[in-house]
Amino acid sequence: MSKYDSGLDLCFSALGDPTRRKILERLARGEATVSELAATHDMALPSFMEHLKKLEAAKLITSKKQGRSRICTLSPTAFTPARDWLSEQSTIWEGRLDRFDDYIQTLMEERSK
Amino acid sequence: MSKYDSGLDLCFSALGDPTRRKILERLARGEATVSELAATHDMALPSFMEHLKKLEAAKLITSKKQGRSRICTLSPTAFTPARDWLSEQSTIWEGRLDRFDDYIQTLMEERSK
């Protein structure tokens, strides 16, 4: 990844991995420790921790140390920029379709003169 | 990328790159040829084409050959699974039964600082 990462780069890239989406799906149901999260993933712990680091770098989760455990929590507002970007593209596209319909309409009117 | 790519893997991974998001933003305003799209990206054409291939593999765009040009079009419905996934996670989080308890917990922690 380049040094020009925007929030959306980190966020969408983080979401592009099934292990990480599963972690988020679990955390949407409530916070959990690293080992609780890791339990359902057949992967060495350091590998699993890398996924958590990426989620945290993307600000999709936060975590804090509590005793020897680390508790991970979903940051649900972090989804907002991604959702907004997606919605905006759809909206722009739909706006274009409307304009295209208008154009056809105009053509038809011209032709019938 | 593994051979177990789901649609969401491809879609979110494709969205995780700024060049590709810019392409989509341009196409939301209307279809365009490869060279029209490439014009605003300072990159060798084969490199640029790789991005288009990923967008097409993710079904975010379609393309067809017309003469010696290739015309690319946004597939706006392809955003839907991604948007739905994001919305679902937010909804689950918001619906958590113990969310109020967490809220109180956070308040208490803030107060004791």
Next chain:
DNA sequence: TTGATACTTAGGTATATGTCTAAGTATGAT
């Protein structure tokens, strides 16, 4: 204080990704 638990760090490997140059092929214009 000793051992178990829960990460954490260090370092290694294989594959994927994002870029390039050079040399194609197919089509349009003259």
Next chain:
DNA sequence: ATCATACTTAGACATATACCTAAGTATCAA
């Protein structure tokens, strides 16, 4: 027919990613 245009293919390369094992460190429990 010839030349320019618009991709397309082939191959190379550096960095990133996703995984691993082995060996730490910090807490907790007895």
